[in-house]
Amino acid sequence: MLRGWKFEIQLNEQSDKPIYLQIADAIIKDIHSGRLKPGDALPGSRKLSQLLQVNRNTVVEALNVLQIEGWLISKERQGTFVADALPDFINIHTANQVIAAPKNTAIKPYHLQVDDGSPDSKIAPITELARAYRQIFNQKARWQMMGYGNELGDLEFRKSIVQMLNHQRGMQVTEQNICITRGSQMAMYLTAQCLFAKGDYVLVENPGYKPAWKAFENAGAKLLPARVDQDGLLMEDVIAYLHSGVTIKAIYVTPHRQYPTTVTLSLTRRLELIRLSNTYGFMIIEDDYDNEFHFGYRPILPLSSFTELKQYVYIGTMSKVVAPALRIGYLASGDSALIEKVGSLRKIIDVQSDSIMEQAVLQLFKDGTIKRHIKKATNHYRAKRDFTASVLYTHLKDKATYTIPDGGLAFWIVPNKQADWLQISQKLHGRGIKIITPDVYSFDKPINGIRLGFGSLSEKELTEGIMALATLL
Incomplete structure (x- = not known):
């Protein structure tokens, strides 16, 4: 054999x-x-x-x-x-953004807010970052720091991100293929504005990430929803759109851990999506929003790491690694013309990125702080995931289904019976608890599921939130 x-x-x-x-x-x-x-x-x-x-x-x-x-x-x-x-x-031959809860600028009458996967700010390496920031000022002449920089971002910082993408995520990019942005949402906006014209069609996962959808619609694109199951984006929906005569300009996917359901796009479907992209000429916009924290063997390599893929935009973030308030994201693409357009638009709306902060974070890369922090944070979040799983089992095992995630900072929980999420939200509000209702994920009608972030909550808060939810399901 x-x-x-x-x-x-x-x-x-x-x-x-x-x-x-x-x-x-x-x-x-x-x-x-x-x-x-x-x-x-x-x-x-x-x-x-x-x-x-x-x-x-x-x-x-x-x-x-x-x-x-x-x-x-x-x-x-x-x-x-x-x-x-x-x-x-x-x-035949010899692929974060921080996913933040919807903003509410009013005074919040809640003592507990269950988000959809924010990191724990209490373990962020703030002291080390502040020290590095001060050292940048002490080591370099002021005139070097206070002038304008490159619209694509600090060159040395871009090189460090490129090294990370190539060595840890299997990609093959250079510093000319990448643009540093103020968070991944800015990367999404720049991509949409430079890629889409009015009337272009972009296929999106349903349920999915609405802030990205809004960026696409703002650029004039029309959304085509495709369903998601336990293996990720359904290829039969993608193929149906392609055969319908509609010209798809791009597909937006979160293949590593689909937002919001946390499922991973299977290898067979990843390879089929790449084949379809090459055959029909559409761009794959890959949002790898929580690659860093993985509790299994290793994260699944991005779609953008496959040398077969011809057209891609890869979007990531440093905000979850260091702190949510740190607005550093990036986009990478093998399409040099697209990167040039992104740089030109970036220069119009923001001139350049925060080069001083980029140099400070670069120093944390060089002295090993980032690597040590990711290892520490991964252990921290793994323990929180396991604790959350135990509380869910105690209080929800007969009321809902869920899968224990191999990484990331959230569970996807589906009640066994259809839930009235508006009523549940209102009752939790009365107890001082805020949740994100499923309507923020769906294209048309709300779905029967809730994304429960565990990264930023204490064990006491997780227990209270889950117990309160269990009494209402």
Whole structure:
């Protein structure tokens, strides 16, 4: 059964990437190149560990990652095989914003506000950031800091973001492919204004992220809603629009953890979406709003990391990593003409980004503060997720369904019976509790689900909120 496949890889023990991920990525590369084809059998973990001269557990972890991400399948008593569901095109060749609660400028009569996935500001590295900010002033001449900079952002900071995207998210971009913005919503607005003309069609996930929809509509685009299920965006809806004669200019997706439902777009659908983009020529706008905090093996690589994808805009944020008040986002694209238009528009409305703050955050990259903070924050949020799951099980296990997320800062909870969310919201209001009702996610009629953010709330607050919700479902 074993095919004639020779595994060739140079393992680098000095690399920041763990050995098991180096092995996993090398196998993915062989699938991309066609050296491994759908249905091909892989050697057993013992044989691979002998060939690579590594611990067998390391190989087992690599194979587990590939099965989780959909590249491999395991057949009982037969072995491990390349997934049959991969489309043909993958073998013919030798992808945050902070999601904030709707703004309410009035005085809020609430003692508890359940958001939809905000980070915990109390653990933000504010002291380190303030120190770095002061050091920037002490180290550089004032005339160097106070002049105008590049409309695309500080060059060295762009290089640091590029390094992160290329090394950690599998992308292949340069500093010329990226623009730093004041938050991911600005990145969304710039993309929409530079990409769409009046009457263009953009396909969006339903339920989905309305602030992005508003940016597209403000640019004159018309929205086409496509449904979402447990595997993400439904390809049958995408294909139906494409076959209807409508020319789709772009598709906006949150494939890593779909907003608001938190589901991950399956590998089969990711590859099909890329194929459709290349065939029909539409742009994929990928919003990777919460990539950093992942509790499994590793985050799913972006759509924009696939070399097959020809047209993409990738949008991310630093706000969740450092603090929500830090307005630093970015957009990346292989379309140099689009980036040039984005830079020109950026220069009209804002001249340049906050270069001094960018240099301060750059210093946190260089001295390892960001890396240490992400590790600390991930452990912090993992513990909060587990606590939230235990409270949900205690109070909602017979009243609602939910999936424990592998990352991110929110649960998606669907009551077993249709809920009157307006009435529930009003009753919670009477108890001093604010929730985000499902109508903010839907294209037309409200859906029966609630996004419960756990990152910014204490265990006491989470318990109170969930218990109050349980009494009303």
